Each structure stands twice: as C-alpha cells, then as structure tokens.
Amino acid sequence: MTDTDTIFGKIARGDIPADIVYEDDEVVAFRDLNPQAPTHVLIIPRKPIPTLNDATEEDAPLIGKLLLAAARLAKEFGFAEDGYRTVVNCNANGGQTVYHLHVHLIGGRPLQWPPG
Ligand code: AMP
Numbered sequence: 001m002t003d004t005d006t007i008f009g010k011i012a013r014g015d016i017p018a019d020i021v022y023e024d025d026e027v028v029a030f031r032d033l034n035p036q037a038p039t040h041v042l043i044i045p046r047k048p049i050p051t052l053n054d055a056t057e058e059d060a061p062l063i064g065k066l067l068l069a070a071a072r073l074a075k076e077f078g079f080a081e082d083g084y085r086t087v088v089n090c091n092a093n094g095g096q097t098v099y100h101l102h103v104h105l106i107g108g109r110p111l112q113w114p115p116g
Pocket of ligand 1: 030034
C-alpha cells in the first residue's frame, strides 16, 4: 500500500466522489463528511504527503498554497471577517486519522478555544 492509497489520495485522483469546493493542479478542497461547524472543508495537496512531519523545504510553497486556499475559501463562504479556524492534525496524539496531509477549514459559528 502506498501513500496514495488513502481515501484522500483517491479523492484527489477522482477515484471516489467528494463534495469538491475548489481544485487546481496542486490543491483539492472538499467538504468534510462529519462537519464540526456549518462549514467544514478539508484542503489537501494532490501530492500525497502523509503528515506534516513528512513535509520538506521543497513543500513550503505547496503548504503555503493550502493555507492561502483556506483564506480564499473563507472569504467566499462569507465568514472571513467573523473568523474561522484552520487545523492540521499530526499523528495519533494530534487526532490524525487520514494519513494524507490536510488542512481543516472550520467556520460559520463561534469556536471554543482551547479545543478538547
Ligand atoms: P483528521 O482527523 O485530521 O485526520 O481528519 C480526517 C477528516 O476526514 C475527519 O474530519 C473525517 O470526518 C474526514 N473524512 C474521512 N473520510 C472522508 C471522506 N471520504 N470525505 C470527506 N471527509 C472525510
């Protein structure tokens, strides 16, 4: 099994369906199946980087694009000014369940801090 065999790799390749809200050559964004807020989107690189720990200097522009896509989507969804949260979970203690790097974009209601 390779990294690309995660469910997100399959979504990025178009092998399984997702509610895609943005995509380009390098990035895909789709709605989370189990939303934690009125809007909960996952933003992934097409490149299958398993965790943030596996990202290299070479990936810096790509990771920047994930965050810029989050900010752009927050504006499009209309909650950029009210505010929102971006989260990258890493490994077991971070709560990561899918080992294809992803940024959660969560917005549309006030969010508690700190999270659980
Ligand atoms: P994490 O815990 O950071 O690895 O986040 C994984 C997220 O992926 C969870 O919020 C799940 O609800 C979500 N998820 C899992 N499978 C799918 C899927 N097929 N389509 C959309 N979201 C998914």
